Amino acid sequence: MDWLFFGEISLAGLAMGGLYALIGLGFVIIYKATRVINFAIGEIMMFAAYLFLAFAGGMEMSPWVALPLAVLGGSLLGGVIEKIMIRPMLGESSISVVMVTIGIASILVGVVEMIWGADPQLLPSFLPRKPVFIGEMYLAPKIAYGFLIGAALLIVYLLYFRFSRGGVALRATASDQAAAYSMGINVRRVFNLAWVFGSLAASLAGVLVAATGGLSPQFGAIGLSVLVVVIVGGLDSIVGALIAGVFIGWLETVAGAYLGGEYRMPATFAVLAVILVFRPYGLFGTHEIERV
Amino acid sequence: MFKSILSKGRRLAGIGSIAAALVAAAPAVAQDKDPIVFGGSIPLSGVFAFAGVHLHAGLTDYTTWINSQGGINGHPVKYVMEDTGYEVDRSVAAFKKITGSNTVPVYYGDSTGFMKTIASELNSRGTTLMSGASFATALTDNEQYPNQFVPGPNYTQMFGIILEYIATQGKDGEKPTVAFVYSDTEFGKDPIENGKAKAAEMGIEVVEEIVTKPGSVDVSAEVLKMRRARPDFVVFHGYVLSPINEFMVQMRQMGLDTQFMGTFWSSDKLIINKMGEDADGYMGVMPYNYYDSAEGGPMLDALRATAEKSDPDAGYRPTGYMQGWFNAMVWTEVIKRTMDAGKELTAENMAESLASIKDWDTGGIIGIPVTAHDMSFPVGRIWRVNAKEGRYEPVSDWIHLD
Numbered sequence: 001m002d003w004l005f006f007g008e009i010s011l012a013g014l015a016m017g018g019l020y021a022l023i024g025l026g027f028v029i030i031y032k033a034t035r036v037i038n039f040a041i042g043e044i045m046m047f048a049a050y051l052f053l054a055f056a057g058g059m060e061m062s063p064w065v066a067l068p069l070a071v072l073g074g075s076l077l078g079g080v081i082e083k084i085m086i087r088p089m090l091g092e093s094s095i096s097v098v099m100v101t102i103g104i105a106s107i108l109v110g111v112v113e114m115i116w117g118a119d120p121q122l123l124p125s126f127l128p129r130k131p132v133f134i135g136e137m138y139l140a141p142k143i144a145y146g147f148l149i150g151a152a153l154l155i156v157y158l159l160y161f162r163f164s165r166g167g168v169a170l171r172a173t174a175s176d177q178a179a180a181y182s183m184g185i186n187v188r189r190v191f192n193l194a195w196v197f198g199s200l201a202a203s204l205a206g207v208l209v210a211a212t213g214g215l216s217p218q219f220g221a222i223g224l225s226v227l228v229v230v231i232v233g234g235l236d237s238i239v240g241a242l243i244a245g246v247f248i249g250w251l252e253t254v255a256g257a258y259l260g261g262e263y264r265m266p267a268t269f270a271v272l273a274v275i276l277v278f279r280p281y282g283l284f285g286t287h288e289i290e291r292v
Numbered sequence: 293m294f295k296s297i298l299s300k301g302r303r304l305a306g307i308g309s310i311a312a313a314l315v316a317a318a319p320a321v322a323q324d325k326d327p328i329v330f331g332g333s334i335p336l337s338g339v340f341a342f343a344g345v346h347l348h349a350g351l352t353d354y355t356t357w358i359n360s361q362g363g364i365n366g367h368p369v370k371y372v373m374e375d376t377g378y379e380v381d382r383s384v385a386a387f388k389k390i391t392g393s394n395t396v397p398v399y400y401g402d403s404t405g406f407m408k409t410i411a412s413e414l415n416s417r418g419t420t421l422m423s424g425a426s427f428a429t430a431l432t433d434n435e436q437y438p439n440q441f442v443p444g445p446n447y448t449q450m451f452g453i454i455l456e457y458i459a460t461q462g463k464d465g466e467k468p469t470v471a472f473v474y475s476d477t478e479f480g481k482d483p484i485e486n487g488k489a490k491a492a493e494m495g496i497e498v499v500e501e502i503v504t505k506p507g508s509v510d511v512s513a514e515v516l517k518m519r520r521a522r523p524d525f526v527v528f529h530g531y532v533l534s535p536i537n538e539f540m541v542q543m544r545q546m547g548l549d550t551q552f553m554g555t556f557w558s559s560d561k562l563i564i565n566k567m568g569e570d571a572d573g574y575m576g577v578m579p580y581n582y583y584d585s586a587e588g589g590p591m592l593d594a595l596r597a598t599a600e601k602s603d604p605d606a607g608y609r610p611t612g613y614m615q616g617w618f619n620a621m622v623w624t625e626v627i628k629r630t631m632d633a634g635k636e637l638t639a640e641n642m643a644e645s646l647a648s649i650k651d652w653d654t655g656g657i658i659g660i661p662v663t664a665h666d667m668s669f670p671v672g673r674i675w676r677v678n679a680k681e682g683r684y685e686p687v688s689d690w691i692h693l694d
Contacts (some may be wrong), residue, residue: 008516
């Protein structure tokens with residue numbers, strides 16, 4: 001066995017998995033606080049990536065100015081969606097809310113096609129192009145630097161949720177909405193904050209993934225692939241999303257390299273099927289017990 | 293700002309739609325004879341819209357041009373289309389609607405899936421000859437699809453032309469090695485088995501075969517496989533842009549001197565516009581002259597003049613435009629031959645007329661006279677990107693497969 005090849009493949013997979021973890025985090029933050037499964041997460045990623053294209057390409061801003069602007073734009077979009085379209089659905093069945101998010105996804109695709117057209121796009125190059133070697137192992141520079149940027153945001157998030165007032169409010173609301181409300185936490189504001197933070201993580205991942213693989217109005221489909229990550233990790237577990245994201249990224253890449261590209265998805269869905277049979281609430285998800 | 297970020301394709305679609313509507317609505321003032329209807333399921337929206345808007349513009353402009361030339365044997369031409377969103381069910385619905393209210397001798401299908409789905413109905417009706425966006429090998433099977441043709445070489449034949457070119461590029465009597473990279477779709481897999489057989493027959497070793505998801509994907513692991521296989525040529529199929537750019541950039545970063553090639557839908561100027569300098573040296577097989585090539589000819593000049601007149605601001609017209617125009621040219625030739633032979637415009641008669649096309653001068657759209665072979669036109673040329681000039685330039689003669 002070529003261990004160098006295995007090492008290089010694993011590195012590439014782990015780095016890509018880091019980006020999956022970031023998207024998964026966006027999914028989980030929203031679900032954990034609001035119990036809404038956001039099927040529009042991929043399209044929010046896509047929208048942020050198109051914003052980056054407009055800022056860095058069309059308006060010729062520095063990519064390092066365009067990146068935070070695009071990410072902020074994506075997170076703002078998440079906040080607006082929550083306020084205008086999700087909040088009125090409070091108290092409705094979860095299926096209705098899910099359908100609304102699917103509708104939002106379609107609207108975003110339409111908006112993007114109207115503004116930017118249907119042509120596939122490449123983002124202006126902004127990550128270093130010099131090959132990265134870890135020992136003798138090669139790692140594509142876009143993946144390596146994308147992973148580092150994503151990891152930096154993950155660390156900021158983890159610190160924020162652990163130590164800040166907003167983070168504590170978010171965790172408290174996720175644990176028990178009624179108790180949080182009775183303790184004076186503005187639960188509605190927390191809901192909005194969750195959409196803003198979730199969309200922010202997804203937006204950054206969107207720009208980084210689009211910088212690697214290109215962009216088109218169908219880009220949002222990647223959000224559904226990441227659904228596997230959050231189901232495996234547990235829909236309401238941040239740690240689960242991080243671990244499952246990295247694992248699924250690695251598995252997908254190794255399966256693609258050794259079995260062929262057509263086995264990437266079957267490999268991850270096989271894991272999903274096994275997890276659903278033995279731990280339907282995911283590896284780290286909350287096992288809710290209902291007593292009759 | 294808003295105006296500046298509107299894509300050129302959308303403007304063309306808008307203008308094309310208005311022009312099509314005008315053509316469709318206009319009474320046959322120039323000629324007294326019944327109009328001949330060109331029908332079409334056209335993907336103006338959805339995943340194939342980037343090409344659909346240009347196909348539509350090509351068909352629309354050709355209709356304008358042929359009517360300015362007196363139509364087909366004095367019959368005016370009417371182009372009737374519906375947007376399908378590149379969805380098979382909507383394409384089928386459009387076909388039924390258009391053929392239900394018009395007599396449609398020729399029809400544009402927007403996908404291989406639609407053309408296969410509609411085949412049995414097409415065969416039982418026997419009224420309509422169909423071609424379209426697809427160059428699928430299966431559609432050139434006369435037994436199963438006797439009423440459908442492809443407007444150029446099929447994908448297997450494109451691989452044949454590419455391999456013929458690669459075979460001439462060996463050094464010291466050795467044949468170059470090749471790797472195939474294709475998307476995990478029916479489109480992507482189409483020519484692979486036949487391509488491998490053809491390569492083996494020609495003594496070209498296929499050192500790697502990589503299949504990826506279509507569209508936006510990370511291919512760094514696949515590039516690592518290429519680093520070990522070190523092919524002289526990589527042939528892409530089943531993509532429009534990504535991940536071709538990533539393979540090229542990353543393999544060059546690794547110091548490989550591999551050359552990169554692609555088939556029809558991977559060989560538009562989009563590659564140059566989006567990749568810039570990184571696209572330099574990329575090669576594609578193309579059955580038609582590029583809109584901005586140095587080539588000329590009466591029909592190519594007419595195409596350029598009509599395109600310029602219909603939308604003076606559009607500038608370069610993509611290969612989809614050329615494809616739409618050429619489809620309509622073949623329809624015209626087939627209808628004309630059938631009428632001249634005194635036969636009815638049935639699918640069978642028109643298919644016979646198509647098969648009779650031999651050494652046909654396309655007026656510069658294709659650089660050499662072409663002969664129809666098994667419902668296709670197996671001809672093409674290899675073009676290479678000159679990034680500095682921002683265009684493709686020919687690097688081979690025209691190759692006509694037997």
